[in-house]
Amino acid sequence: MVYLKYGKTFRDLRIQHELSLSDFQDLGISKSSLSNFENGKSMIAFDTLDLALQKMNTSLHDYSLIINDGVQDDYISIFTEIEYAYYFNDTKELQRIYEDYREQDEQYQLIAYCAKGLYTHLNADELQQLENYLNGVQYWGIYELSLLANIGHLLNSTFIETISSRLFSSSMTYTKILYYRVLVQRFLYKMILSYSDQNNQPAAKDLLEKSEQLLMPSDVLDRVKRSFAKSYYTYSFIDSKRGKKEMLELLRCLKKIGATEVRATLKREYTRKMTQKNRSEN
Template sequence: MVYARYGKTFHNLRIQHALSLSDFKDLGISKAALSNFENGKSMIGFDRLDFALQKMNTSLYDYSLIINDGQQDDYISLFTDIEHAYYANNTKVLQNIYENYVSQEEYQLIAYAAKGLYAQLCKEEISHLERYLKGIQYWGLYELSLLANIGHRLSPEFIEYLITTLFSNPTAYAKTLYYRVLLQRFLYKMVLAYCDRGQSLAAQMLLEKSEQLFMPGDILDRVKRSFAKSYYTHTFVDPQKGKKEMLELLRCLLKIGATEVHATLKREYTRKMAQKNRSEK
């Protein structure tokens, strides 16, 4: 039975939450329909499944992990590997991901995401990404993961289009942790990119949008935003003050043992100082 695993998992969750088959009638799911689903005889509509899971305080993502015995989908695992390599500054791993997957159509965009963290993308790769993202109506983990890793590599015109699109309804992403973290990562990289391009108004706008997305527990994203804000201060307001703030933040990260985040931001700091020294020569 194709649906057995889905139904069995749902059944176990329902029992765990002490709910009966009849408790889902208010969602338009009859007792018979739910029984058939749990016994692997049929599926229920995606929207109703989503609502039923919400009734049990379970996200679709959590549900998929339970079904797959805690194993993430292949694409999520790849993005996780990319993220770890990025924070560890492991260019070799990123290169291997690119080389191993760029020829596989279903993983090609993920391969670009890996490459974009250590090298410029070619015009064809950027065009491929933009064609795909242009057609996105509903942004999920896959699309936001692409954006978080290499959104800053896209053309300026397309980036403006993306920002307008995503922030036409920011609450759709702000309320979901996974989405919020990825969107914040994109904004962080774009603030630095706009600073490097001398676009103060654009950088300031994204700092403001970033602030709107925060939830109380978003500590890491607040740290990165603080760094981006100090980077902005160094670039456009007061170089000495911005430098002092960045160094203070880096010291704090070392003090609490956040070594990989420290190393990542330290690379940005070092690059910024080198850029400043070149401009003064």
């Protein structure tokens, strides 16, 4: 796990603000629990961590920036490469990333699986390794959320339900950090499409409602993707003609404003859905 740096960063901030371990007991954090956290032996709940940081006049965003200074930056840069390759449908680049990192330590291996999962199937061992890692996550930082945003839709549905419950027990906390919110929305978008393909209407509807709760006024791209996911849902469960019309209208709008890469990504999902529908009818 990568939790040691969370505790160390917190300890540095606590000392900087001249606070003792006992100064956080009013938040329900015992001295022993905080000491274990700072020494990387355990984690504390995300909401509790947020309150503890507020006591030091530190936002989750600032805390995240401090943590991400160093080795974690390398992870973020690779995830950014994966995102670009995904939007440009660059399979060769995704294959390169997979080959470059699949033989390295576990955290790089999991990133490699993200790249692979966007152009082909993951095998049972790779999926199990991802699930084992995510199942042990207590603090969902950029690394963990990036894994989920890229390949969450490929994991076991029962496992995903458990993960979703954990995330949304602290959903309002994630709205405070833009990049966290974007990653959660990417995960929800893919899961809505996945549940629609699986004919699981209750689960798809639930995630549509959750995605609405997370939206902020400035989240334009997330609104576009949610609109597409909602139309995809409508096509799958409510009214196929209306859903198809809505998806095509959105694609035309994206073409008109020159959002080429985003349109191409959504068009691939639209084409896949139409192909899937035709096969089921023949």
